[in-house]
Amino acid sequence: MTPATTSSALSDLSAMPEQRPVPLAFGDLQGCRKPFQQLLAKAAPPAGTPLWFAGDLVNRGAESLATLRDVIALGDLAVPVLGNHDLHLLSVSAGIRKSKKGDTIDDILSAPDAADLLDWIRHRPLAHFADGMLMVHAGVLPQWDVNLTLELADELQRALRAPNWKETLAGLYGNEPNQWTPKLKGIDRLRVTCSALTRVRFCNAEGAMDFSSSGGLNAAPPGCMPWFDVPSRRTADVTMVVGHWAALGLILRDDLIALDSGCVWGEKLSAVRLAKDPAERTLTQVDCESCRVPNGGN
DSSP: OHHHHHHHHHHHHTTTOSSOOOOEEOOOOTTTTHHHHHHHHHHHOOTOOEEEOOOOOOOSSSTHHHHHHHHHTGGOOOOOOOOOHHHHHHHHTTTOOOOOOTTHHHHHHHHHHHHHHHHHHHHSSSOOTTEEEESSSSSTTTTTHHHHHHHHHHHHHHHHTTTTHHHHTTTTTOOOOOOTTOOOHHHHHHHHHHHHHTTOOOOOOTTOOOOOOSSOOOGOTOEEGGGGGGGGGGTTTTTEEEEETTTTEEEEEETTTOOOOOOOGGGGEEEEEOOOOOGGGOOEEEEEEGGOOTTOOO
């Protein structure tokens, strides 16, 4: 799909009928524009389809700016949640962090409308819930039900949209505290929320997060398991839609749709039609060889 036909496709999707079709959810784009164009064309969602994005729209792929513009052009049809790479972009822009080797965000930071682009990112949610499906970038803690997840996400969203957002963002980095308790207040409460929603992979049965491993299921730290396999997880009654964990790969379970299938590693970009009935969900994928980068990115 050429840029011209992409613009046409995005324009067609903006025609919103009264009854919206079933949402289509995409895994981490990470600046891989060409695979995104190809996947959007291959999935061919009907006009008015809500397009969910599981975070990390930018960074590591070669076309972060163009990818971001494509998603913004979707208007209200685009439903992205913030991922750790999106927050990293904001942190670099604010002088909180320095660019890392392999980052591909300079084109965004130097764009003539950079302030508007960054403002758009900063105003995206950290959690989205509709039709019995809860989307976050990384995961949730076992003590959180949907209502508490949305409440905590809203607290963090409002803090990142406030005039002192840079101070808040600077305080979100760090691995402690690593466990939820209702007694948490202030920046510690926001940090735990951010760590879970944008970074978690493994935790123990009590929900204590462990960030020492980013590998697959066989790389679980001692005493830990994937956050979604913790017994009595309070979001087990809804379908979780997530990205973030490329080493995990695509997982399609009745209660879990894990969409990061490693596009920025040169693997695949995935999109799933989010039908309520798991038997009616459909998967569409494209190869991402053109987006392979030496170190990938989570």
